[in-house]
Amino acid sequence: MKLQNRFFILYTSSVLAFFQFGQLSAQELERVTGLVLADGWQAVQANCTECHSALLITQNSGSREVWESRIRWMQDTQGLQELAPELEATILDYLEEHYDQKDSTRRAPLSKHLLPENPYESNGE
Numbered sequence: 001m002k003l004q005n006r007f008f009i010l011y012t013s014s015v016l017a018f019f020q021f022g023q024l025s026a027q028e029l030e031r032v033t034g035l036v037l038a039d040g041w042q043a044v045q046a047n048c049t050e051c052h053s054a055l056l057i058t059q060n061s062g063s064r065e066v067w068e069s070r071i072r073w074m075q076d077t078q079g080l081q082e083l084a085p086e087l088e089a090t091i092l093d094y095l096e097e098h099y100d101q102k103d104s105t106r107r108a109p110l111s112k113h114l115l116p117e118n119p120y121e122s123n124g125e
C-alpha cells in the first residue's frame, strides 16, 4: 500500500473515532423537559412534572436514599400520590443513575486579590 493511502486511512479512522467518542460522551437531553434521554425518563416526565418544572429535578442530585426521602416528603406534605412499587423503582433507578450525588465542586475558590472588594466584609470590629 502506498504511504499516502496509509495516511488517508489513519486520518479517516481518527476522525471517525473522534465523532464516535463525542457522541458517546455527550448526554442527550429531552428537548422540552431537559431530562437525560434514557430508560425511565418518561416515567419521571409523567409523574414528576405535574406540580413543578423538571428543572427542579435536573438541578438536583442525590443518592437513591436522598431521592426516596424527597419522594416521601412530597407524599407526606405536598400531595404527591402513592406510586406503585414498580413505577417508583423505575423512577428511583433513573434518578440514581443520572442525577446521583455529585462530587463536591472541583474548582478552587478565587484568590482574594482577584475578587472585587466586599463591602460587607467585617474588618474585625
Ligand code: HEC
Binding pocket: 044, 047, 048, 049, 050, 051, 052, 056, 057, 060, 070, 071, 074, 078, 079, 080, 081, 091
Ligand atoms: C403533587 C405535586 C408534586 C408532584 C407530582 C411532585 N412534586 Fe416534587 N415537589 C412538590 C413541591 C410542592 C415541592 C416544593 C417546591 C419548591 O420548593 O418550590 C417539590 C420539590 C421537589 C424537589 C426539590 C426538593 C428540595 O430539596 O429542594 C425535587 C427534587 C422534587 N420535588 C422532585 C420530584 C420528583 C422526582 C417527583 C416525581 C416522583 C416529584 N417531585 C413530583 C410537589 C410535587
